[in-house]
Amino acid sequence: MSMKKTLQVVVSGNSMWPSLVDGQLLDFQEYVDQELSIDDIIVFKHPWKSKLVMIKRIKKINSQDELWVVGDNPDPTASEDSHNFGFISKNHVIGLHIV
Amino acid sequence: MSVIKASAHCDGPCGVYDPASARIAGEAVQSMTKKMLALEYPTIFSSESMAAYMNTMSRYAAIKEEEAQKCKDELLVLWTDFFKPVHLESNPELHDTFWKAAKLCSACKVEVSAEHAQELMDAIESIHNMFWAIKGKEVPWIRAS
Numbered sequence: 001m002s003m004k005k006t007l008q009v010v011v012s013g014n015s016m017w018p019s020l021v022d023g024q025l026l027d028f029q030e031y032v033d034q035e036l037s038i039d040d041i042i043v044f045k046h047p048w049k050s051k052l053v054m055i056k057r058i059k060k061i062n063s064q065d066e067l068w069v070v071g072d073n074p075d076p077t078a079s080e081d082s083h084n085f086g087f088i089s090k091n092h093v094i095g096l097h098i099v
Numbered sequence: 100m101s102v103i104k105a106s107a108h109c110d111g112p113c114g115v116y117d118p119a120s121a122r123i124a125g126e127a128v129q130s131m132t133k134k135m136l137a138l139e140y141p142t143i144f145s146s147e148s149m150a151a152y153m154n155t156m157s158r159y160a161a162i163k164e165e166e167a168q169k170c171k172d173e174l175l176v177l178w179t180d181f182f183k184p185v186h187l188e189s190n191p192e193l194h195d196t197f198w199k200a201a202k203l204c205s206a207c208k209v210e211v212s213a214e215h216a217q218e219l220m221d222a223i224e225s226i227h228n229m230f231w232a233i234k235g236k237e238v239p240w241i242r243a244s
Contacts, residue, residue: 009103010102010103010105011105011107012106012107013106015107016107025102028103043103046106052106053103053104053106054106055105070185071107074234074235075233083183
């Protein structure tokens with residue numbers, strides 16, 4: 001059984017409000033091949049900006065096993081997410097939030 | 100252990116949206132409609148009185164036309180840029196409200212209808228309520244006129 005690393009993540013911005021707030025520190029489990037489910041919070045590399053790490057919630061998983069990720073903030077201007085860049089591959093996922 | 104900074108930012112540059120722009124234009128449409136309906140035809144016919152009447156009526160019509168188009172533009176920007184598919188879940192009447200509001204802008208241009216001008220204001224009020232509920236703020240519906 002492989003040991004997965006724990007990653008510490010600090011939230012920058014308010015797109016995950018009210019669940020997570022700017023500056024909040026969270027523990028994530030390194031993503032290797034764990035099962036991902038709807039409503040999981042993940043950190044991942046932006047599909048178009050590889051240096052940008054983002055934090056969002058999975059809201060859909062399609063038949064190609066790709067993820068639709070969105071912010072929790074109900075303000076539509078508050079989140080850059082799958083509404084902007086579409087489904088993301090699991091290859092972009094870095095960590096899974098430990099509840 | 101190093102800390103990863105995860106971006107939870109907006110799709111900058113942030114859009115600034117407010118249905119107040121549509122409301123102000125809608126109020127101007129209603130005001131011009133009322134003024135057109137209230138303007139009395141000259142009782143003394145002369146070149147001067149007819150010129151004054153036609154000039155005033157023309158100005159009212161021109162402003163009504165212009166403000167109705169402005170109102171329509173503002174509503175379409177809100178509809179297509181601000182609202183996202185997810186907002187349909189909490190506002191299933193969203194598309195219908197915007198579609199009718201845009202149609203009412205056109206009707207207010209074509210006609211001189213106090214009824215349609217009021218229906219336009221009612222539609223804008225509905226949009227105001229949907230918008231601010233999504234933003235999570237209590238903003239009362241206030242008219243300038």
